[in-house]
Amino acid sequence: MKTFKLVLITIWLCLAQNFAQAQTNTAKISGLVLDKAQKPIDGASVTLIAAKNSATVKAVLANADGSFLFDNLAAGNYCIAVTTMGYSTYRGTPINTGTGQAIKLPAIILVQTSKALQEVAITEQKNFVEHKIDRTVVNVNALISNTGANALEVLEKSPGVVVDENGNISFKGKGGVMVMIDDKPTYLSGENLANYLKAIPASQLDQIELMSNPPAKYDASGSAGVINIKTKKSKDAGFNGTFAASVGRAKYWRTLESLNLNYHVNNINLFANMGYGVGNNYRRLDVTRTYLNGQGNITSGYLETAFFHPMSYNPNIKMGMDYYLSPKTTFGVVLTGMFTTGRNTNPVNSFITDSKGKTDSAIIAYNTTRSKFYNKGGNLNYNHQFEQKGHELSFNLDYLNYNSGRTQSFSNSSYNNAGVLGSQQNITDDLPANINIYAAKTDYAKPLSAKGKFESGLKTSYVNTDNAAYYFNVLNNVSTVDNNNSNHFIYKENINAAYVNFNKEYKRFSAQFGLRAENTNVSGHQLGNAQSPDSAFTQHYTSLFPTGYVLYKLDTAGSHTLNLSYGRRIDRPYYQDLNPFVTILDKYSQFEGNPFLKPQFASEYQLTYGYKSCFSLTVDYNVINDYQVEYDMQKGDIFLATTMNLGQRVHWAFEIYWALKPVKWFNFTLNGELDHNQFSGQLVNSFINNSTTYLYVNEVNQFNFTNGWAAELSAFYLSPARDAQFTHIYREQINVGISKKVLNNKGTIKLSARDIFKGNYSAGNITNIPNVLATYHNDNGNRSVTAGFTYNFGTTPKNEKRRNSSAESEQDRVRN
Template sequence: MKKITLLILLISFTAVAQRTTKGIASKITLTGKVLETNSKQPLEYATLVLTNTNTQQIIGGVTDANGSFSIDASSGTYDIKVEFIGFKTKSLGNHNLTENKSLGTILLSEDAETLEEVEVIAEKSTVEIRLDKKIYNVGKDMTVKGGNASDVLDNVPSVNVDAEGAVSLRGNENVRILIDGKPSALVGLSGTDALRNLPADAIEKVEVITSPSARYDAEGTAGILNIILRKGKVRGFNGSLNFSVGNPDLYRISSNLNYRTKKFNIFSNLGYSYRKGPGNAFSDFTYLTDGVIDSLSIEKREYDRKNKSFNGSFGMEYYLNDKSSLTGTVFYRNNDGKDIATNNTDVFSPANDPIRSLKRVETETEDDIDIQYSLNYTNNIDDKGQKLIIDLQYSENEEDELADITNNNILAEQNSQVTKSKNRLLQIDYVLPLGEKSQLELGHKADLQDLTSDFRVRDENGQPFDFDPSNAIDFKQYIYAYYAQYGSKIDKFSYLLGLRAEYTDVDLEVLNTGEFSDKNYTEWFPTVNLGYEFSETDNLTLGYARRLRRPRHWFLNPFETRSSDTYVFKGNPDLNPTYTSSFDLGYTTRVSKVTLNSSLYYQFSTDLIRPVSRIETRDKGNVFVRQFLNLNDEDRYGFELTTNYNPAKWARLSATFNYFKFRTDAFDYTYSYTNPINGDLVTETESLPEVNSSSWFARFNSRITLPAKIEWQTRIMYRGPQDDAQGSREGIFVTNLAFSKDIFKDKASLVLNVSDLFNERKRKSYTNTARVMSYQEFQWRERQITLSFTYRFNQKKKRERSGRNGDFDGGGEGF
């Protein structure tokens, strides 16, 4: 496999070298800006189409967030047109281009006659390459219809979502997830679990930022995933309704509604769902004492989940004048769940004789309420790109969980946990263009979180146990950040240099023990992003960024999970941040109908945060305990390749391959606990060996147009096996199928989607230590079949013209 990937890289670089040496005509750069006629608002993703009048060759480009464009072309005479969905196409006539030229400001007017023929969802997914990120437009992806945000992320190249919902980027699970560029209540207190309640139809695109510039938070050693929600761009009332039903039981209704006038834009995303989520787990433990088998146990677990969820966001953008606007958004989510976990545990002697059996049933009800208020002020100070953006955000999150646990049908425990969080955010960004090709950005951000969690464990009579795992914490994390970055373009070379400073103050108090931890630190995070365009179809990027991973509150909270009597997870209040230096070399080329994106990357991390397993002896026997620790350093490097191939109008193919290798230093750690049998303090030392391992994952996607205009989409994903310091994980194979048919004169679509066709999306792992050998199998969600109906009003299908893959504009988001 290594030889194949290296050969592909060699062929790719050779191809670009050959093409760049064949150029005869001189190169020129065409610049300008596209605005809406009445509001003078910039039109992002407007398309410039240049047709060579002699060769009829067509090249083009798209505008950035400021409406600016910069297109490189060979000298010659071109017929130039400007297009944007819902607007009248503007012809600029023929231009004889012999030197760099600016077209100035181009104004586009909305086309009232064709307004009803506009679709805000692109016909196909496209990829845009920016200097510091890749943008994946979700497009008409049938395999996520009726799904949620986790399904969308799992279909984005470089991203994987495992059986438990954990999101990883290039095999690294420390990913920062943002909504519309900011932390959001959509992610909630439960982390990525909350993404399962965000409908896929609410998402317009996902930005994958593997080498973030200084404008982004330093959090996330793997990088950042920024989910952009849909907002209408055309005037009048338009939107869509989606209805989905499925097996296991799934009922969902969602809407995206938008009303826009010259003075304001009202937008909303609403969704309600009811879902059953059956799952299962299996664990086989062999306990050892001095290398001799002490006992064995087998645990089988069944999950019966029922969930009702309502998501609603409502916002209005008000255009104060031609250059500035004020946008207010309210988001509300109410999630009610009832989960029943049934554990059947059998314990055996070394001779395999039964010792005891236990049926442990946890019945948990959960009520989550999240509310968030956001206010954005944007002032496009002048037509040159000078901009001031101010964001204010306030959110409250509350999770109430009640759980009754029975052992062999007898009430044994009554548990409760109440978690409340308040978050405040202030962000100021200022953009100052310096000439036509350079700009300076400055910014400040304050992100403040106050969280309390009260976890109580009581016996059948409502009294504490002698060995009481109850606890309550008070957690505060205040982050203050400042950044500056400067970017410019010199001919075909672009660069973006930045520096970010973040001051972090973290306080954690365990209220029932009086333990208190106060950690504060100031760190500097330099970023470098470089790009070079060989031609309209070939470019090279190089990025460096220093990042960190702060431990979340659930990593620090020392409470123990109670679903199982023999397998628990607990937090670690002594965790420190992980720091990572990341390097990324990317190359993009397009040859005929094939587009190729490739990357080589390297990451060096210190104080690595990883889960470690151990055995503790308690009154009911051995207990398998899993806890996060700071390990030693890690080196990680890999190669990624993404290709798109459209052999015919009726066939579209794409594939992603990622191979990575990592090495973690050997590590010795000491832990202590109190033996509840005799009250003695037990102190033990474990040694973790050096790990030198590798893994890979691949994804293939095909979309075929069948007779009667039925669309057939297949997605196949395989995540390879992987070793760690205490064991290994088997590979995972997943296949999704979808069939789609447009009806009612293309105003509606009917989609049949089968997720995990072979019902094999299971995490299978092995753990081997001096005290235990185990095999564990976990399936969060079983195969899902979904039928979705989408109706669009004031929208019909219109295929977007794809822009070029490289976008290195000299201003705004082009960097």
């Protein structure tokens, strides 16, 4: 509860300060920012400065009509400064607010400058979180504690995102998130997705876009929405780059290095991101199972302690070229590659107890895994902008290949209660998998008169997965095929989609409506062996996914807004969940796929009140039918897990976002959720009808000092919760960090500590298993200390503009 107390204290202090200010600060200063033609300048930076010492008091961006407002001002003398690209800086004469009145300034006229922009060193740190009309943007480098982290760990600290002990990602209290890299689906899930994200250094990431209700142009997959991870790509002309390296220790040492390069000259832009990491992780799992008879009396028990020490080596590269055929036409090619090798040693100690809790027998197991994971891909993209601003056409062709292999050995030795060896069992397996993905899409956008816009697009994708599992029983060094568990499964999926989207903006009202249609064609083929015959299945279905957004400005300045949105989405089953294989975890634990698993459909409703970019309050309602859940059961001596459809899950949530800058050197950001889930439906032999209410709080405190020093204190708290068959205890985490700019502000040294109080572990109970009581406890060794160094280098040719040329603005439109 340390984190929860810290959060409450911080909130109370900030509220106290605001309430105190509210009693004394009544003055207002408002005005307009216009150009010489008396047209408003949208997005100009307006800063309120204390006249006595030139300290920044507040800063806002001018609204679309050029208006700005500073309210709740204490008595004093202030100046207004206005800056925006392409115009000379404006600074006004002192303004006195001693009488507490509302002061309306004469229109501020900015003079356009024709001088070429000179190179400017930007030293102000980006905000951790930025809220936009349809998404929340997380600036990865704004957090010092992201030093030395991987992409999965960065996600865990993003507002509303929770990563469980198995690497499953949920967003705003809901599972079923579609994760994208640079606007492209990863097509991975579960353990495969977690391992993929762990191999990407945080130093390669730029932003994370969180969309709980994405517009129609995005794939309908992901009942909880879309998380789009954007990697770095330099926008500067000339040759430049960034080098980053870090070393950290949790239970064991690990390292991450990356090099980002960009060369932009004339009509060509070349770029490459390279990374290498050594993962050296740890996990301890404790499991208890108590078996009962029909009268509820204990008959026996099972206790297990398992240790995992996965180690991996993760080189990766992304490289490409943009070629500007004309100032309005761009052609691009992107190549990606990743090669991960790893090994995992997994000793397991298990004990069988009698009805009185006395040890009856023990199983000592030593399991080892060697794995490899290849990922390669290519993208061709084309973008053309017509004469009218915003009128554009784009094409994308993609190919991805995931190739993985895993070999395992399980050595089990059984002992009686006297410690005498009774029997030995040796099992080996070979688990190859190959996934080929082909996708093509086109998008078209056409601005309409009177602030309207029409968008449409087509997409087709084809996925072919080939998975095999070969199990062998080993006796006296002789291997015999185990046809009970060996299998070969081929899965093919084709999705064809089309969408239209229309938006319209009025003075205080704007709306956006879209419709996406997706046609899905699925076939699965389970090949037989000497013991099991072939089996196959097919599915064909077409679904419509409407979306709608309505935004209303409660005041003429647009400071207070209401936003109502609706969307329908789908979660198709994960490939490995459809795979009917039995995966052996240990002698008494297995996982089995379910080829009859159906997709789940979700309807999402949101109502949000927002105040500028510093406060929002959201009510969220989400209903999922055919909810996909993990189901654990007892099957003979084996504890078997699978995935199945539960009838329905209803989700309510109240969400708050609050950003505060009480002084120039301190930023505070708070995200909080109060979630309620109701589960109902048939779970094999029992009917579930239960609910849970829980709290999630995430806060970030950023301190920017003089001479290049900065610090950070961040924390999250997740209260106890339930998910269908599983109950979870609370989780909490506190991170701290400090950084210093060096080498003329081109380099940064960072030191961070993650989970300093070791509160982020998972534990709970597994319910609704007839005559079985089960608990689990996972310690993932999250507490760590990391030191990192980042250096920016490069030159900019004097005869080229920075990023305001027409060709460079086109580069921003290229999806790669």
